[in-house]
Amino acid sequence: MTTAPEDFPQLLQAKRFCDLLSSTDRHVRKNALFSLKNLILESRLSCDQNHQIFVTCHTYILNAMRDSSEIVREHGIKCISTIVLKVLPSTDFYLCPLVNAILERLGSAEIIEPTEELRMLLLQTLHDILNAYNEHLLVIFMNEFVAILKQSVKDKYPPCKDISCICISQIAQCMPNQFRPHAASLVQPVLSILKHQHQKIRIAGVRCIGDIIMHSDHPSLNNCVGPLAEKLFDRQSAVRAAVVHVAAKLMMNYRDRYSFFHKLLPLMLTGLHDEVKEVREEAQELWVQVGIQFQIENDKDLKDRLDFLADRPKYYPAELNRPNEGCRVLVQRNISKMVEALCFEMLSWQEDVRVRCSQLLCVIAQYAEESIVVHLPMLLKNMYVAVRDSDERVSENIIRAAEIIAAFAPVNSWTVNILPAVEGCSSFGCIKILACFVRAAPHELIEPVLPKIAQTVCKQNVTHVRNALIHNELRECINAIQTQFTTDMPLEIAQNLFNAIIAVEGNGDDLENTDMLEQLRITMNLNSQCTLWKLFLPKLLENIEFDTHTWNGHYFERGMLQYILLHSGAAFGRNLPAMIAILSKALNEEIDPTSRLTIFIALQSALDDESFIDPQTPETDTFLKTLISELLAPALIWKAGASAEALRTAAASCLASALACGKNCELFQAKESFQPLINEVLPLLISLSDDTNQEIRMLSLENMQLLKQHLVDMELWSAEFLITCYPHVLKRLDDPIEAVRNFTVGVLRVILEGPPDPFLAPVYRNHHEFIIDTLFVHFDDMDEEFRSRVRSALDMMIEINAPLLKEIAEKHKPIVRNQSGCDEILKYLDSLHIN
Incomplete structure (x- = not known):
């Protein structure tokens, strides 16, 4: 039987409070709400009595939630939420006014409630509702909940965003079937908070997105993967860890996860290379769980692999731990869907994106193992570019990925792609990648193709590129080839490496650098570099094309010849016929003056080397005579111009070195052939003694002195020669340069x-x-x-x-x-x- 109003005084008291709620004084309204709440809480009334009080008062309380006074609205919210959630039974009759009131204040496009704290209080009330009521009752208000949360999640007040995300997750988890039709409408509002400045809000947004995807249709996942991937670059490790957790959760629990592994894998795998150790360890633990679950779910398909391929591969990199079978198969089955996107992002304009993609490539290379072979053409093409990245982190990761791939991919699978690129040699990236593959490949597997690799590296269109970066990478590539041998490098490979070293070092900035030759000597187990030169120089001279008519100051063969002259030593003396033929072309008067000058300078340095001339070589005498008569004498003839003057100086210096070298070796013993040489050179030296260049004047005197010494040694010293020379020497005692005068006196003493x-x-x-x-x-x-x-x-x-x-x-x-x-x-x- 329903209790009549007059049966209990609390109802009458409640009516009086309702009258007070109509007061114009806000303090009266606030106190009335406070007293009404306490009355209901403190009075132990029956359900019917509480119902009558609610029916009598709820309109006034709801009006108080619209009050102009902030304090009145606050007490109105607290009063109605206390009555509905703590006193009245859990029915939609009591919940409906409260939900509608919250919807009215927060659910419109322009939120009516102006106070941040009260908006937060309303959302906390909504959160309490979700906790207090069961699923069957909450379903009725799904539309209202979604309308409220779509707006509140965009609230400018951070705590409102946080609790809105919590509420969305609650709804998704407790009412997944009813939530699914509404999930898509919440995606964009929640995604908007992923860029919030507060770390806590970004984390809440990531977790909320995970719950939305988990209980929504496929388009939601597609729309969210990109923004979640961006959070992998977040400066806060906790945000990145949240993304990894969401990815792992989806990979293990999403109902159609097999269709979307290729989208989720990058999120999961990127965490394995996070900067923070704790995040890496957590990601690794979650990834292992994902792999184990996949392995269990596909135990029948993977039975053969688990039974027969459990052993660690023979050439597996020692520094890596091999992942479980489930993880490897997951990557191998989805790599084809990831490679294209990975290659595209690897060349992104954003530095962080390139770094993450290069890290991801390392992980994929390890997990894909031999399955990556199919995708090598596309990967290598982009790796050539990425390895040249100005960010060292990207370059290092690409190098590491190349080394991992080399451990798994058959040698023929990558040589067929890399070697043609190296021959094209448009940039140093392909050479750098080749060096990585050669260095990391197992010796037993790469040994058959090393001759082909060495042959490719020494080709002219590879070495004859004026680019310091390419030369540096060629050095690395040559060193990588040498690391594949401890001893017994085949002569064919060594010859090609020698040729490449001469081409690279001969056109580098430091012509005195012989470190690479020394390394080759050690690899070949030779006792000296001289032996190395003697072993390989003849073949080099035989095969190299010295087309001197096209030479200029930057021509590559010119640089090679210059390097050979500077460093070959006694090996040059063993190849005099070939060298004099080359020098005859290189010092021809039609050649570019700059090239001739550099060769003259290098030749002088070579002639000054005591080991350069081997007196036991029968061709030595002929070489020196041909050098003096056909190559040096024409350059001693006076011509106008600075270039001609520089050439005369260099030629006179070479003549002095050649005559000094010949004397030390006791050459020019054939009187009948030496006298014509004297007759040809002496007039030129006399002419040079009056040259405007003081160095040339001194060199002419020095050469006269050396000729006199040879004449004495060969018993050709004559009064005619002395009479021809001494007047021109005496003339230099009047030279305006003090150094020339002093030098002249010394020469005169030798001649007299x-x-x-x-x-x-x-x-x-x-x-x-x-x-x-x-x-x-x-x-x-x-x-x-x-x-x-x-x-x-x-x-x-x-x-x-x-x-x-x-x-x-x-x-x-x-x-x-x-x-x-x-x-x-x-x-x-x-x-x-x-x-």
Whole structure:
């Protein structure tokens, strides 16, 4: 029987509170709500009585939720939520007004409730409703819930976003079937908070998206994968860990997960390379669970693999732990759907994306094992570009991926793709990748193709590229090939590597670098680099094409020849016929002056090396004569211009080195062939003694001195040669350059020393007098040191004509300033009893 209103005083008291709620004083309205709530909580009334109070008061309380006063609205929310959730039975009759009130305040496109804290209070009430009521009752209000949460999740107040995500997850989990039709409408609102500045809100959004996807249709997953992937670049590790958790949850529990593994795998696998150790470990643990579950679900299909392929592969990288079968099969079955996207993102303009993709490639390479072979053409093409990335992290990851692939992929599967790219040699990326594959491939497998690789590396269109980066990578590639051998490298491979080293180092910035040759020597177990040169230089000279008519200052064969001259040493002396043929082309007058000059300079350095000329080689004499007569002599002829002057200087230097080398080796023993050489060179040297360049003048004198020494050794020293030379040497005593004058005195002493017997005859007295008179002129020089040098030259005339020297000294004494010097000469001559 229903209780009449007059049967219990609380109803009358509640009516009085309703009257107070109509007051114009906000404090009265607030106190009325507070008292009404306490009345209902403290009074132990029956359900019917509580029902009558609710029916009587709920309209006033709901109106209070619309009050202009914030404090009144707050107490109105607390009052109605307390009555409905803590006092009244769980029925839709009582819940409906409360849900509608929340919908009214929060569910419209323009939220009516202006106060952040009250919006939060309303959402907390909604959260309490979801916790307090069962699924069957909540289903009735699904439309209202979704309408509220679609707006509240976009609230500017962060706590509202957080609790809205929690509410969405609650609805998705407790009412999955009813939630599914509405899930798509919540995707975009929730995705909008993934970029929120607060870490907590981003984490809540990621988790909420996971619950939405779990209980929604396929389009929702497609729409969310991209934004979730972006969160893998979040600066906070907790956000990245949340993405990994969502991915693992979907891979294990999503109802149609097999159709979407290729989309979820990148999210899962990227976590394995996270910067934070805890995230990596957590991702690894979850990934193992995913693999084990997949393995259990497909135990029949995987039975053979589990039974017969359990052993670790022979060439599996020692530093890697092999994943479980489920993880490997998951990647192998989905790699074809991931490769294209991976290759595209690997070249993204965003640095972080490229880093993550390069890390992902390492993981996929490890898990895919031999299954990656099918996709190598596409992968390699993009790896060539990615390995050149300015970000070292990307480059290092690509190198690591290449090394992992090399451990699994058959050698023929990657050589057929990489070697043609290397031959094209459009960039250094393909060479760098080749070096990685060669270095990491098992020796037993790669050994049959190493000759082909070495042959490709030494081709002209690979080595003859003026690009320092390509040269650096060629060095790495050559070193990688050498690492495949501890001893007994085949000569064919070594020859190709030698050729490539000469081409690369000969056109590098440092022509003195011989580190690569030293490494090759060690690999070949040879006792010296000289032996290395002797072993491989003949074949190099035989095969290389020195088309000198196309040479210029940057031509590659020119750089190779220059390097050979600088470093081949005695090996050059063993290949003189081939070298003189090459030099005849390289130093031809039609060749670019810059190229000729560099070859002259290198040739001089080679001739200065004591080991360069082997006197036991029968061709040495012919080589030097041909060099002097056909190559150096034409360059000594005077021509106008700075280039011609530089060439004359270099040629004169080479001539001096060649003559000095010949003397040390006791060459030029054939008198009948050497005399014509003297007759050809001497006039040129005399001409050069008047050159405007002081260095050339000094070199001409030095060469005259060297020629004199050869003539003495060959018993061809004659008065004619002396008479031809000495006037031009004496002339240089008047040179404006002090260094030339001092050098001239030394040369003059050498030329006058040991004069030919015919020159001592009286018939040559005029020559003797000319020499002595000229020397006495300079013996009166202001420079004391120079006078001392001239005195040493005058002493050489004692052997030639001492009486004439005394006569001229007495004649000059009264008229020179250097009286003491004349006295010393006369005194010395008197001591020799010269009359």
